[in-house]
Amino acid sequence: MDDYTKITTKFCQPHINMMADNSSCNDVILKLPKSEFNKFQSSMVSNSPPLGEFNMNILGAGLGLVLVFYVLGYGLGRMIKMVNL
Structure with a gap:
């Protein structure tokens, strides 16, 4: 069953390693079910004000x-x- 959405990013912690470079970064993959991702996406869209409202x-x-x-x-x-x- 492939009804998951994958969100990939790089996670760096420069405060742990003072000489931070690309080797101190880790790839992080967040797997969310599509239903949860749709809820998250719709909540983010509904919280933003419509364009032209002031x-x-x-x-x-x-x-x-x-x-x-x-x-x-x-x-x-x-x-x-x-x-x-």
């Missing part, structure tokens, strides 16, 4: 700050221009 409060605060600094800079620029005639 907090309106943050957007409003950002746009408000941009507007405040624009008006402040514009006003100060006009005042400096009037003084330096």
